[in-house]
Each structure stands twice: as C-alpha cells, then as structure tokens.
Amino acid sequence: MNPPSRFSPSPAAAPISHARRRSLVREFAIAAAVLASLSTQAAPPPGQLLASQCFQCHGTNGRAVGGFESINGKSADDMYKKLLEMSTRRPEGIMDVQARAYTPIQLKLIATYLASLPAQAATSVQR
Numbered sequence: 001m002n003p004p005s006r007f008s009p010s011p012a013a014a015p016i017s018h019a020r021r022r023s024l025v026r027e028f029a030i031a032a033a034v035l036a037s038l039s040t041q042a043a044p045p046p047g048q049l050l051a052s053q054c055f056q057c058h059g060t061n062g063r064a065v066g067g068f069e070s071i072n073g074k075s076a077d078d079m080y081k082k083l084l085e086m087s088t089r090r091p092e093g094i095m096d097v098q099a100r101a102y103t104p105i106q107l108k109l110i111a112t113y114l115a116s117l118p119a120q121a122a123t124s125v126q127r
C-alpha cells in the first residue's frame with residue numbers, strides 16, 4: 001500500500017456545509033466577545049498575589065483569626081521595614097523564613113498591598 005499522498009484531499013479541505021459555517025462564525029464571535037471582556041477586566045492590584053500566601057496564617061485578607069496578628073491596614077513603611085529586617089537577619093522564627101522567600105521589591109509590593117486593605121480587628125473563631 002502506498003503512503004498517503006501529500007496531495008490527497010484532507011478531510012479539512014472538504015467543503016463545509018452552510019449550517020456548519022454559520023455555527024463556526026457564531027462560535028468565533030462568542031470566543032472574540034469572551035476574549036474582549038477578559039482584556040477589559042482590571043488587573044489585580046500589584047502585590048495581591050504575593051500577599052495571598054500570608055493569609056494562610058494571618059487570616060483571609062490579613063484579618064487574623066484565633067490569636068494571630070492581623071497584617072491588614074497597617075503602615076506600609078513599617079510593614080516593609082519589618083519584613084525587610086526579617087528577611088535579612090539570621091533566620092530564627094517562622095517569619096524570618098517566610099520573608100526570606102521574597103526579594104526586597106516583592107516585600108515592598110506586599111507591604112503596600114496589605115496597607116491598602118481595610119484595618120479590621122482580629123476575630124476569634126466561633127465554634
């Protein structure tokens with residue numbers, strides 16, 4: 001048997017029915033509309049993604065639950081200084097290890113984002 005010729009008509013080259021073409025046009029229009037709406041969505045604030053990691057321990061959006069320290073709505077400068085110090089000193093506590101995972105620029109983004117969140121008192125878990 002001969003291998004398939006490069007010039008044999010492929011199924012993709014088969015004529016497309018009118019109904020199929022209309023459906024393809026409609027699908028393309030939907031895809032274009034979805035893409036257009038995605039591109040107009042606001043980008044998340046810088047630092048949000050980096051800071052989301054902190055919320056595992058310090059509570060959702062930095063509002064602490066059950067004895068942790070809240071980290072939302074504090075001074076960005078103070079937070080940045082603390083984080084920078086933690087990241088550069090000899091690691092002893094859990095936060096030193098956390099802070100070391102970021103560059104100073106990332107720590108600044110985190111501190112700025114956390115400062116933009118409303119300050120809320122820590123809460124305790126209702127059981």
Ligand code: HEC
Nearest residue numbers: 051053054055056057058069071082083093094095098110
């Ligand atoms: C694995 C849990 C955990 C994660 C994740 C975590 N922390 Fe902490 N953090 C702690 C604990 C425990 C303390 C209190 C004890 C200490 O300071 O080591 C603390 C304390 C702090 C303090 C107070 C330190 C002081 O001396 O005033 C700040 C500020 C802080 N964390 C910010 C952050 C930020 C910002 C992030 C994210 C980059 C983060 N934490 C991620 C556990 C965590």
